[in-house]
Amino acid sequence: MAKRLLSFLAEPVRLWVAFWRARRRRAEMAGLFDHAVALAAAESAREPLAAPFVSLIVPVYNTPPGYLDALLASVRNQLLGSWELILSDDGSTSEATRAWLDRRASDADVIIVSSLQNGGIAAASNAAIAAARAPWIAFLDHDDALAPYALERVWRTLRSAPDCQFLFTDEVIADHNLRPVDIFFKPAFDPVLLTGVNYLNHLSLFQRERVVALGGLREGFDGSQDYDLTLRYTSGLTPVQCLHLPYPAYIWRRDGRSYSVKHIDRATENARRAISEAYRSAGRLQRVEAAPGNLHRLRFDATRDDPPLVSAIIPSRDSLPLIARVLEGLCEGTDHQNLEIIVVDNGTTEKAVLDLYERRRAGPTPFQAIIEPEPFNFSRAINKGVERARGDYLLLLNNDIEVLHRDWLTEMLECFAYPDVGVVGAKLLYPDGTHQHAGVIVGFGGLAGHWYLNTPDDFPGPMGRLWVRQSLSCVTGACMLVSRACWERVGALDETQFAIAYNDVDFCLRARAAGFRIIWTPFAKLVHHESASRGSDETEANRARFLREQDNLRRRHATDLYQDFAISPWYTKDRSLPVSRRLEPLPPAR
Numbered sequence: 001m002a003k004r005l006l007s008f009l010a011e012p013v014r015l016w017v018a019f020w021r022a023r024r025r026r027a028e029m030a031g032l033f034d035h036a037v038a039l040a041a042a043e044s045a046r047e048p049l050a051a052p053f054v055s056l057i058v059p060v061y062n063t064p065p066g067y068l069d070a071l072l073a074s075v076r077n078q079l080l081g082s083w084e085l086i087l088s089d090d091g092s093t094s095e096a097t098r099a100w101l102d103r104r105a106s107d108a109d110v111i112i113v114s115s116l117q118n119g120g121i122a123a124a125s126n127a128a129i130a131a132a133r134a135p136w137i138a139f140l141d142h143d144d145a146l147a148p149y150a151l152e153r154v155w156r157t158l159r160s161a162p163d164c165q166f167l168f169t170d171e172v173i174a175d176h177n178l179r180p181v182d183i184f185f186k187p188a189f190d191p192v193l194l195t196g197v198n199y200l201n202h203l204s205l206f207q208r209e210r211v212v213a214l215g216g217l218r219e220g221f222d223g224s225q226d227y228d229l230t231l232r233y234t235s236g237l238t239p240v241q242c243l244h245l246p247y248p249a250y251i252w253r254r255d256g257r258s259y260s261v262k263h264i265d266r267a268t269e270n271a272r273r274a275i276s277e278a279y280r281s282a283g284r285l286q287r288v289e290a291a292p293g294n295l296h297r298l299r300f301d302a303t304r305d306d307p308p309l310v311s312a313i314i315p316s317r318d319s320l321p322l323i324a325r326v327l328e329g330l331c332e333g334t335d336h337q338n339l340e341i342i343v344v345d346n347g348t349t350e351k352a353v354l355d356l357y358e359r360r361r362a363g364p365t366p367f368q369a370i371i372e373p374e375p376f377n378f379s380r381a382i383n384k385g386v387e388r389a390r391g392d393y394l395l396l397l398n399n400d401i402e403v404l405h406r407d408w409l410t411e412m413l414e415c416f417a418y419p420d421v422g423v424v425g426a427k428l429l430y431p432d433g434t435h436q437h438a439g440v441i442v443g444f445g446g447l448a449g450h451w452y453l454n455t456p457d458d459f460p461g462p463m464g465r466l467w468v469r470q471s472l473s474c475v476t477g478a479c480m481l482v483s484r485a486c487w488e489r490v491g492a493l494d495e496t497q498f499a500i501a502y503n504d505v506d507f508c509l510r511a512r513a514a515g516f517r518i519i520w521t522p523f524a525k526l527v528h529h530e531s532a533s534r535g536s537d538e539t540e541a542n543r544a545r546f547l548r549e550q551d552n553l554r555r556r557h558a559t560d561l562y563q564d565f566a567i568s569p570w571y572t573k574d575r576s577l578p579v580s581r582r583l584e585p586l587p588p589a590r
Contacts, residue, residue: 196468223267425475
């Protein structure tokens with residue numbers, strides 16, 4: 001009887017807890033938004049501009065007058081003289097909407113462009129672009145609003161960054177009354193992440209001349225026309241030309257009325273077509289597949305006449321169950337067959353392991369085991385393996401990795417089809433199915449750390465980032481694929497300063513400094529039985545060495561001051577699951 005009663009009460013209790021958590025979250029986000037606006041107000045000069053620097057493009061179709069009132073009020077609250085507002089009516093049939101537009105037709109600060117027929121968002125936006133006069137344009141949805149001081153923050157950024165050709169900001173998620181519910185704190189510009197999710201969205205600023213040269217928005221991409229433009233516009237631009245302003249400048253009203261919400265299947269299909277066309281010139285394009293949450297996975301054709309040779313380098317000693325499992329996963333459980341395996345063994349004495357090596361030497365996959373008794377040094381072991389390796393790609397692999405799916409290595413190789421990639425990392429799970437590695441954030445704990453540790457395999461992360469590929473500052477060396485070109489330019493792992501810990505962080509940071517991109521992919525998923533063979537860094541014997549390597553990392557890369565592009569400055573760095581925090585002053589663009 002008691003169990004039935006507890007079961008009966010469980011669901012109401014769960015719903016009650018969820019309600020109060022959501023309510024607390026809303027209060028936190030509203031407070032954080034008010035804090036950011038207060039900081040912007042304190043820094044504001046409110047000096048009017050002589051001419052608008054941005055044309056605000058707003059397609060309008062049967063918009064409730066109350067929404068238009070809120071949008072107009074938010075624009076008129078911006079820096080005086082900084083903007084021109086162009087409302088492009090797409091053949092509205094609502095008498096209330098048409099009457100509102102008629103009343104504003106004589107306003108000096110509003111330009112109204114009208115069409116007698118409904119042509120869609122792209123056509124309405126292009127009509128407004130044709131009427132625009134400012135050097136920059138930005139697109140506002142007719143049911144949204146600008147945050148206070150948004151355009152002043154943008155203007156300050158553009159004035160100090162003459163090379164900028166594209167700028168995007170953070171955005172507030174609001175209810176139907178424009179009350180903050182959440183805030184999208186975004187990473188810096190990342191074209192790889194952009195192929196998985198349109199995380200840039202609002203507020204984005206484009207140079208008008210470049211948009212016109214591209215032909216404006218394209219029709220036929222309903223629900224994803226802005227995504228399509230962003231992909232085409234940013235193609236070929238460098239990170240210096242694409243800036244992120246970490247200020248919640250845009251208020252996105254989520255009331256379920258937008259086209260992309262009401263027609264999600266069509267919008268998603270159009271988004272994938274836009275991604276496909278944007279990368280068609282890259283060659284080897286195969287298709288764009290679905291990722292969780294209506295997100296996207298750009299596929300490059302991996303079937304080549306000359307698949308590249310991959311050299312897998314595995315430091316190991318004894319530990320028969322581990323080394324047998326990882327070798328079986330490579331030789332029998334991996335679909336990429338042009339593979340050689342090099343085990344760098346620092347003194348195995350187990351006969352069963354030595355016998356395993358002999359059997360693998362006689363197998364179809366090229367195999368060698370370098371056995372030299374010495375104290376364990378991960379960096380030295382990898383460097384020894386690289387000296388013997390013949391491959392175009394070098395796979396650094398722990399002996400405690402377990403292969404789950406045959407296509408994991410093919411997926412990692414596919415990621416090198418993106419420009420400038422030197423390193424690719426995989427998604428690693430603990431044996432219980434929770435995240436062990438979803439990427440490394442430099443600066444966590446003043447050093448570097450894995451984010452979202454111990455979260456479930458299907459945990460989305462912010463804006464669904466753990467469901468798609470993305471660029472990061474660092475990935476773990478437990479499963480790291482490095483191009484030969486990257487290794488030769490960057491140099492070997494540092495055997496002296498980082499014998500066991502942080503050698504991967506040091507290498508990745510050196511690779512980034514040399515101009516290489518580092519990608520993490522969730523579509524290459526393996527199990528990591530972490531430190532199963534050598535034990536934890538926190539044991540008494542290893543702690544002194546571990547602390548030395550921490551000091552070496554701080555000294556070489558100033559990780560205690562490092563601002564990682566992959567995480568918002570509004571997030572904490574003292575825990576694996578970052579939470580939002582209050583900053584002072586406002587962070588600069590990056």
